[in-house]
Amino acid sequence: MAPGSAPKRVLTAAANPAPALQSAGASGATEVKPDSAKMQVSALRSGTVIDHLGPATSFKALKILGVGADATVLIGVNLDSSKLRKKDILKIEGRELTDAEMNKVALLSPQATFSLIRDFKVVRKFRPTLPDQVEGLIRCLNPACITQDPRVTGRFHVVTKAPLKLRCHFCERSLHENEIEFA
Amino acid sequence: MKKNPLLGRDVISMRDFGPAEIRAILDRCRAFEKKTKPLLGGKVLANLFFEPSTRTRLSFDAAMKRLGGATIGFADAISTSISKGESLWDTIRVAEGYCDVMVIRHPAEGSARLAAEATKLPVINGGDGSNQHPTQTLLDLYTLRQRCGRIEGLKVAFVGDLKYGRTVHSLIRSLSHFDARLWLVSPPTLRLPDDFLADLRETGTEHHIVDELAAVPADVDVLYLTRIQKERFADAIEYERVRNAWQVTPDNVARFGPKVTLMHPLPRVTEVHAALDQHPGAAWFDQAHNGVVVRQAILALCLGAA
Numbered sequence: 001m002a003p004g005s006a007p008k009r010v011l012t013a014a015a016n017p018a019p020a021l022q023s024a025g026a027s028g029a030t031e032v033k034p035d036s037a038k039m040q041v042s043a044l045r046s047g048t049v050i051d052h053l054g055p056a057t058s059f060k061a062l063k064i065l066g067v068g069a070d071a072t073v074l075i076g077v078n079l080d081s082s083k084l085r086k087k088d089i090l091k092i093e094g095r096e097l098t099d100a101e102m103n104k105v106a107l108l109s110p111q112a113t114f115s116l117i118r119d120f121k122v123v124r125k126f127r128p129t130l131p132d133q134v135e136g137l138i139r140c141l142n143p144a145c146i147t148q149d150p151r152v153t154g155r156f157h158v159v160t161k162a163p164l165k166l167r168c169h170f171c172e173r174s175l176h177e178n179e180i181e182f183a
Numbered sequence: 184m185k186k187n188p189l190l191g192r193d194v195i196s197m198r199d200f201g202p203a204e205i206r207a208i209l210d211r212c213r214a215f216e217k218k219t220k221p222l223l224g225g226k227v228l229a230n231l232f233f234e235p236s237t238r239t240r241l242s243f244d245a246a247m248k249r250l251g252g253a254t255i256g257f258a259d260a261i262s263t264s265i266s267k268g269e270s271l272w273d274t275i276r277v278a279e280g281y282c283d284v285m286v287i288r289h290p291a292e293g294s295a296r297l298a299a300e301a302t303k304l305p306v307i308n309g310g311d312g313s314n315q316h317p318t319q320t321l322l323d324l325y326t327l328r329q330r331c332g333r334i335e336g337l338k339v340a341f342v343g344d345l346k347y348g349r350t351v352h353s354l355i356r357s358l359s360h361f362d363a364r365l366w367l368v369s370p371p372t373l374r375l376p377d378d379f380l381a382d383l384r385e386t387g388t389e390h391h392i393v394d395e396l397a398a399v400p401a402d403v404d405v406l407y408l409t410r411i412q413k414e415r416f417a418d419a420i421e422y423e424r425v426r427n428a429w430q431v432t433p434d435n436v437a438r439f440g441p442k443v444t445l446m447h448p449l450p451r452v453t454e455v456h457a458a459l460d461q462h463p464g465a466a467w468f469d470q471a472h473n474g475v476v477v478r479q480a481i482l483a484l485c486l487g488a489a
Contacts, residue, residue: 050227145292145293146289146291146292146311151270151272152272170293171312171314172196172198172293
């Protein structure tokens, strides 16, 4: 490593070989391409890996999934990502998420991808697709909306998927990705 | 016979109607300017008004009776089982056994949509909070067509409270189907909400946000005036200041000439000078009277009688 060139932190998952250091050319300095940055965590025996979560959304995802303080969870926050520039990763030990749960996370972070793991092997990959309509999952923020009556179930239409924009079926108010509150 | 644009449908939001359907509804209204046959003899309209209304309730009442039908209903929620904790859903399910069509006004936004899902009968939204008031929008468009000869390509300035007025929101959204050019004139605190501005950008509707009537070009076709509501201001002095600064008078509309159409959904307080009633473009009482014609057409179409 050339003097004055700060080492870039390289995180790799234990299951993957560490990426080779790349030559920086004539200067002789070495660095790692950002694309090869990986989170260095132990592999999951069984459970769910959620990748490509939006940056700083992992704690919100845990909350909406109801993952409690006693669960074994590995969290990566604001990791470099070639796709998203920054992303979060979650590895939840011992729990395979249902499709409904994965779709719920997709509302928080539409580009998230899911891998279900059993005995260290990926048994299913899931890329959720946002439905045209979402019922019962999200709260309307409009205090005058009829859905503030607990007897009425909230319902939203997906107006745009990227960026995510929803519209309340009842009061017609728009809801943007960063405003979503889960019921 | 042209296709009935409202057969088997509810009238909940102007979002539900495209430009061709709006034109088709307005085309059907004209026939109701004259006395018609009792098209709705034996039919019953339930006027379910959970909050006060003068023009909407009375004009629906008059419209139904002019068509030979009968009306039932209530004018506030206090006299109903809602005050005992009954859900809106149950109230609608009960009322559907008493009538053929319902009009609902309710303070909760989205209430009319919920009511429409509770019953197989046609439901007409008579105003749900500050969300939608589609029959007001249709009567405004009808009046515009009467006065200007068209609803396409109009230059319209909306003046006053653009933040809370559902009438303004529905009409702006509908005009965006018809190549309107809009001037949005309001105090900074009462500007059109971002949601509606985003819709205007998405539809490519030309619009200008301005702070005073003087910034509106003299060749606009329509000035749509609204009431600045006292209850929207925490500070009474601020309300007085805004109210006085936003009064429209014969002097400040003179530069628009006699051909400009002046509209107001009523009720008005002090925002329109009384002398403007003599202006040839003053259309507010036409709007109120057209309410009966347009609502007759809507009732007859919803019940498949026109």
